[in-house]
Amino acid sequence: MTVTVRLSPSPTVGLVVGCVLLALSSLSVADDTPRRTQIVDSSTDRTPAKTAFPSYPAIARRDRIEGDATVCFKIDQHGRIRSAKVVEVTHPIFKRSAIAAIRKSSFEPLAPNEVLATGRTCRTYRFRLEPVLAAEK
DSSP, X not given: OEEEEEEOSSOOOEEOOSSOOOOOOOOOOTTOOOEEXXXXXXXXXXXXXXXXXXOOOHHHHHTTOOEEEEEEEEEOTTSBEEEEEEEEESSGGGHHHHHHHHXXXXXXXXXXXXXXXOSOEEEEEEEEEOOOOOOOO
């Protein structure tokens, strides 16, 4: 599953019901540089209840750094994220933002008669910047 979102200094948090994640915010940022983050989940049969999107680190935006951060985590019976850990990152600047986003996310709780099907799930956040066009004179 892949989602592309535009982020602003105060990103919009998408509330997700079902298997489709979709959140868009086209607010301009302080330096007028649009940013995009893509989210890719490994297969899980759990339904997201709340999906938080990471903020693009200001230093990474300023220095035009793009990259990916993969966070693996467990989902408990109540849908809360447990044992979140960055397992792969292209630049360390994205670690904190990715962990903060996954900790704010949650999944639908299991029914009393359901059993956990998967032990560990991973989510990849792709931090991308929109191209900056030179102003015409």
